[in-house]
Amino acid sequence: MRFLTAGESHGPQLTAIIEGVPSGFDISIDKINQALRDRQKGYGRGKRMNIEKDQVRILSGVRFGKTTGSPITLTIENKDYKNWENIMSVEKMDLEQFEEVKSKMITRPRPGHADLNGGIKYNHHDLRNVLERSSARETAIRVAVGALVKQLLTPFGITFISHVINIGGIRALSYEEIDNLSIDDITNRIELSEVRCIDLEISKSMKQEIDKAKKSGDTLGGIVEVVVLGLPIGLGSHVHWDRKLDGKLGQAILSIQAFKGVEIGIGFESANLPGSMVHDEIIWDDEYGFRRSTNRAGGLEGGMTTGEAIIVKGVMKPIPTLYKPLKSVDIDCKESFDAAIERSDTCAVPAASVVAEHAVAWEIADSFFNKFSGDSLFEVTNQYQNYIKQVRDF
Ligand SMILES: Cc1cc2nc3c(=O)[nH]c(=O)nc-3n(C[C@H](O)[C@H](O)[C@H](O)COP(=O)(O)O)c2cc1C
Numbered sequence: 001m002r003f004l005t006a007g008e009s010h011g012p013q014l015t016a017i018i019e020g021v022p023s024g025f026d027i028s029i030d031k032i033n034q035a036l037r038d039r040q041k042g043y044g045r046g047k048r049m050n051i052e053k054d055q056v057r058i059l060s061g062v063r064f065g066k067t068t069g070s071p072i073t074l075t076i077e078n079k080d081y082k083n084w085e086n087i088m089s090v091e092k093m094d095l096e097q098f099e100e101v102k103s104k105m106i107t108r109p110r111p112g113h114a115d116l117n118g119g120i121k122y123n124h125h126d127l128r129n130v131l132e133r134s135s136a137r138e139t140a141i142r143v144a145v146g147a148l149v150k151q152l153l154t155p156f157g158i159t160f161i162s163h164v165i166n167i168g169g170i171r172a173l174s175y176e177e178i179d180n181l182s183i184d185d186i187t188n189r190i191e192l193s194e195v196r197c198i199d200l201e202i203s204k205s206m207k208q209e210i211d212k213a214k215k216s217g218d219t220l221g222g223i224v225e226v227v228v229l230g231l232p233i234g235l236g237s238h239v240h241w242d243r244k245l246d247g248k249l250g251q252a253i254l255s256i257q258a259f260k261g262v263e264i265g266i267g268f269e270s271a272n273l274p275g276s277m278v279h280d281e282i283i284w285d286d287e288y289g290f291r292r293s294t295n296r297a298g299g300l301e302g303g304m305t306t307g308e309a310i311i312v313k314g315v316m317k318p319i320p321t322l323y324k325p326l327k328s329v330d331i332d333c334k335e336s337f338d339a340a341i342e343r344s345d346t347c348a349v350p351a352a353s354v355v356a357e358h359a360v361a362w363e364i365a366d367s368f369f370n371k372f373s374g375d376s377l378f379e380v381t382n383q384y385q386n387y388i389k390q391v392r393d394f
């Protein structure tokens with residue numbers, strides 16, 4: 001499977017085309033819209049989220065609620081476009097527009113954003129041309145894509161959880177450290193927390209930290225965790241660098257705006273431990289077959305799933321646009337100024353946890369349909385069931 005997205009932050013809409021989805025799978029628009037709502041509602045976001053009411057439209061590839069095997073086109077309207085029509089026009093600029101366009105021109109690149117590198121690379125002297133596409137507005141359509149392909153995995157019992165385990169240094173337990181909570185309890189708590197954190201007391205401290213940062217014109221980053229349950233052994237492959245699922249998940253997470261680190265299983269901590277405390281012993285379970293007594297590897301060995309939960313964390317840096325800006329240089333006169341201020345979030349880690357979940361979902365779905373390839377649900381299901389039997393009898 002593959003997909004492309006298009007669209008500017010303040011343009012008319014975001015679009016995605018997904019290719020390679022087999023036929024016969026149930027698709028619920030409500031489920032995609034629920035994921036879009038989850039992405040929008042995290043605490044710490046700026047005023048833009050009051051304007052947008054993200055809802056997907058499916059323009060091709062689905063008929064009467066089922067995939068047809070044809071390319072699937074998704075769109076999300078940018079409600080804010082009506083306030084930017086003149087500034088984002090595709091027509092040649094006329095003189096009357098000039099003053100308005102000039103008022104929104106960006107010439108003082110924000111440290112930490114794509115402005116300066118993108119401006120130099122594409123030879124733009126209005127850095128808005130860079131900002132519009134580098135903006136994480138694009139994550140809305142990526143979530144829609146992920147929420148669609150997640151539904152292709154439902155018949156095979158594969159499910160996803162995402163949550164926040166750190167905001168600005170306020171830490172919460174990660175999935176492996178949580179005892180005595182059912183998956184339903186975990187998901188209910190994430191739903192209830194405005195920062196998508198399982199611990200509701202820590203959620204309060206995280207919110208306070210966000211309020212503090214906002215008051216001082218600053219921003220915060222953090223850590224998100226994505227957990228994938230119900231995977232068979234053997235998605236991904238050890239035979240080529242670009243088929244290794246851990247590598248693909250790394251790319252998926254690091255492709256999200258502002259993500260600067262990724263960790264699988266105990267990841268960085270394994271540098272401090274001997275092998276006996278890092279690797280997961282292999283056991284035989286009469287009901288499940290081969291299993292691991294622990295899951296420090298985070299569900300991946302040799303670029304392939306082990307059958308245990310995939311556990312992947314991503315580190316998000318603080319938002320680059322600061323209301324108390326850092327120093328920058330005006331690209332025209334080359335003098336030092338405060339960086340540009342564009343309406344902005346204080347902390348988007350809760351929103352980004354939803355984005356990370358859906359970016360991971362894409363990679364899992366892609367690996368799943370690589371392994372169990374077929375043009376229809378029927379064909380894929382046959383392949384899947386044969387393989388599960390093969391694994392059971394191994
Ligand atoms: C959900 C989400 C919301 C974001 N909101 C903002 C924002 O309001 N202001 C901002 O300057 N950056 C925001 N960012 C981060 C920038 O888009 C990102 O830092 C920028 O594109 C540069 O890319 P890089 O940080 O990956 O190098 C957001 C990122 C995400 C994932």
Ligand SMILES: C=C(O[C@@H]1CC(C(=O)O)=C[C@@H](OP(=O)(O)O)[C@H]1O)C(=O)O
Pocket residue numbers: 009046047048049052134135136137138139140257342343344345
């Ligand atoms: C629009 C979204 O996020 C935007 C991401 C973003 C950035 O620079 O990445 C900057 C802000 O854009 P604006 O200036 O229009 O408010 C965020 O609101 C979204 O997540 O849907």
